[in-house]
Amino acid sequence: MSAFDDLMAFQRQTEALAQVAGRLGWDQETVMPEGSAGQRAEEIGALEGVLHARRTDPRIAEWLDKAKAPDAVGEAQLRQIRRMHKRMSKVPAKLAEEIATTMSLAQGVWAECRAKEDVAGFLPTLRKVVGLKRAEAEALAEGGDPYDALVDDYEPGMTGAEMAAMFDAMRPRLVALRERVLGAAAPKGLVGSFDRAGQEAISRELATVFGYDWSRGRIDMAVHPFSSGSGHDVRITTRVSETDPFNCFYSTIHEVGHAAYEQGINPAYALTPIGQGVSMGVHESQSRSYENQLGRSRAFTGWLFTRMREVFGEFGIADAEGFYKAVNRVHPGYIRTEADEVHYNLHVMLRFDLERALIKGKLEVSGLEDAWNTRFRADFGVAVDRPSNGMLQDVHWSCGLFGYFPTYTLGNVYAGCLVKAMRADLPGLDGRVAKGDLSEATGWLRDKLQRHGGLYEPRDVVRRACRFEPSEGPLLDYLEAKFGGIYGV
Numbered sequence: 001m002s003a004f005d006d007l008m009a010f011q012r013q014t015e016a017l018a019q020v021a022g023r024l025g026w027d028q029e030t031v032m033p034e035g036s037a038g039q040r041a042e043e044i045g046a047l048e049g050v051l052h053a054r055r056t057d058p059r060i061a062e063w064l065d066k067a068k069a070p071d072a073v074g075e076a077q078l079r080q081i082r083r084m085h086k087r088m089s090k091v092p093a094k095l096a097e098e099i100a101t102t103m104s105l106a107q108g109v110w111a112e113c114r115a116k117e118d119v120a121g122f123l124p125t126l127r128k129v130v131g132l133k134r135a136e137a138e139a140l141a142e143g144g145d146p147y148d149a150l151v152d153d154y155e156p157g158m159t160g161a162e163m164a165a166m167f168d169a170m171r172p173r174l175v176a177l178r179e180r181v182l183g184a185a186a187p188k189g190l191v192g193s194f195d196r197a198g199q200e201a202i203s204r205e206l207a208t209v210f211g212y213d214w215s216r217g218r219i220d221m222a223v224h225p226f227s228s229g230s231g232h233d234v235r236i237t238t239r240v241s242e243t244d245p246f247n248c249f250y251s252t253i254h255e256v257g258h259a260a261y262e263q264g265i266n267p268a269y270a271l272t273p274i275g276q277g278v279s280m281g282v283h284e285s286q287s288r289s290y291e292n293q294l295g296r297s298r299a300f301t302g303w304l305f306t307r308m309r310e311v312f313g314e315f316g317i318a319d320a321e322g323f324y325k326a327v328n329r330v331h332p333g334y335i336r337t338e339a340d341e342v343h344y345n346l347h348v349m350l351r352f353d354l355e356r357a358l359i360k361g362k363l364e365v366s367g368l369e370d371a372w373n374t375r376f377r378a379d380f381g382v383a384v385d386r387p388s389n390g391m392l393q394d395v396h397w398s399c400g401l402f403g404y405f406p407t408y409t410l411g412n413v414y415a416g417c418l419v420k421a422m423r424a425d426l427p428g429l430d431g432r433v434a435k436g437d438l439s440e441a442t443g444w445l446r447d448k449l450q451r452h453g454g455l456y457e458p459r460d461v462v463r464r465a466c467r468f469e470p471s472e473g474p475l476l477d478y479l480e481a482k483f484g485g486i487y488g489v
């Protein structure tokens, strides 16, 4: 066995254990009994300890010194292992374990406080989380920008300053579009109740239509939809609201986008360092392409309108054109995950500025609620009415996911680029999509991007797929054309 082979064999077991850790997380969010939370935190902490020990194993440095990659794929494997090893070596084992245990418990505290609208009850926990993440960020940054060090976990190669520049470029056009749209008459929404069984049936059909491989996946219910796993076990969750079937349908399509990426990666990469989505931004570009650019297109909503009429009967919308407008209704709500395409990125920008200030120590946890509410009023024109509609709405900060939010908007930006390139390559696309045939579109994404996994750097894989330099331009052009058309502005 060469050093490279030894390293890859060792890595394969680490990746397998990481998948097990992920499945414990999936279980916690779907079927775990309520009384098991304390024990589960300990189980996850123990497994994270094992993973940390493996990822910082001194043999890795020795193998990396001697390893010679046999080909370009091997080079990419070594690059990923080096990156991960360097990162893990910088964080003391005790801190890593404390973070894992704290985050697992903090999530439960957050859920309880959110249900009770209890900001004061959550603050001590959040203070602890922020303190630990600041310590981790400083260990990782080694004198550099601590927020950049956290962003690098989710979007390798990207910095907070680059994100800020991108947001600055987007903001004026988004705000102007928002003003034009809100000044016009709003289209009609759905009326009536949509039974659970019907929603679940259409949700499963949507997963199939968008190419979800059921032989290597399953759908369950969760409070917050997510996808989990990679390789040959990629599971998704969705949720049902009887008055709002779009919540279920578009959550499903979104998570299928994430899952299709993982399922679409070259099977030869399974349980290796490049056998998963290359970054959160690229991941989100897949879910957003599926959900918005394709799923909320005029072509696809025509098909969905027909299916919904077959399953639910009348629901107050006369035709496919009205249905397309209902799907894409713009309204300034409080909740990010329910936001339309015009408002969504404004929600992200608010969180980005606040969390960046928190990690850099320019904002303290005690001032967070005030800062959130002031900013929300300025950006959205309404006052936050309760904490679950404000700073308690997202799970991310309780899990220590600082640096994650901006990747949602980066995903939208990449989706704008990818679908622009896809449409140039596939001129007859809308005709097929209108018949509920997404195979050409999902096949294009699989071939151009998904199958590569972590073979290329995040921005590079998007650039290769598009054959142009990614920027926010295509997304903004798409939003202005789409919502300008719907609202006649």
Ligand code: ZN
Binding pocket: 254, 258, 284, 287
């Ligand atoms: Zn997503």
